[in-house]
Amino acid sequence: MVTAAQVWEALAEIPDPEIPVVSLVDLGVIRDVEVHAENVRIEFTPTFLGCPALEVMRDAMEASVRSLGAEPNVQIVLDDSWSTDKITAAGRDKLREAGFAPPTPRAATNLLQLNGAIFRCPYCGSTDTRLENLFGPTPCRSLRYCTSCKQPFEQFKTI
């Protein structure tokens, strides 16, 4: 019989479809895993409601649970329980290595000051960076530019 720990381990192998350097577990979008005999119930919170990767992630989780010989039941939770604060420390390091500035903590973020907030360039570490566009290639990303190393980079939006 499958255990919750085995399910978590398997889910940690599923890459985010749009930022594949981080896994679904790194992103903190798996809220809960419950195992009842052969049934595995997963509570999953989308990053953004309009995220086009939602179905891809759900299908990947279902396939992963089936490969463990169990029956998946993925519940998509549509509330405010996920925030970018749930991204794990390991997830943040992976984002940085891939050229993404991790999100600032939710509590410390005054969005109206976003233009003035300090964001460190993931390439050279300089804080001499500016917002290029609040919006980016996916709903969860903004575009910034490092005036020090002249490198554009992506900023994970704080949610």
Place this chain on the structure above:
Amino acid sequence: MNAPALLEIADDELILGWRDSEWTGIAPSLEEDVAFSSIAQNEIGHARALYELAAREIGTTADGLAFDRDPSEYRSAPLVEQRRMDWAHTIARHYLYETADEIRLAVLKQADDADVAGLAAKMDREEQYHRLHARMWNEHLRDEPRYQDAIRELWPLALGVLAPGQRSELAGRVGLEPVEAVERERQSDELGELWEEMTMVRRSVPGATW
């Protein structure tokens, strides 16, 4: 929470998302192309989640509500139904709608229904970025006569987004005098045209899944 109230908001978000996406590929700058495309995607995501809640109550599906109703059954506000306008009007609508939506979401976040309140809180987080974008543009254009004309022209439509009791708050926030609102019941011809386009694929193969 009753389904008709959810449908009003869901229809607004779906139709506005559709209209915002009309800028994809042709906005005045690449940044705005990305911005309006991303905002459109968020709004349609919100519509989907709201339709799902309403669908549970009615006993149908989100897609069924989004695409299988007759155009006369949509409850969207005329403000969001206007087809792509010039940039001044686009920004005026964006600013007025996002300001109204913030008022509406604040009420929804206090709903007794935990599913509705939870979803509203999630939507509100995402909408902060839309508001930031809308306010930035409003600051930028506020002294332009062409923008001021657009705001004046769309103002009665913007009031129609909110329930009568919430309208004075909107007037206060945007600094305009309340006027007679264009209500949701006054459906525009433009919605009919949009419906033809929006539901074309789904109508062409009834029952197909993707």
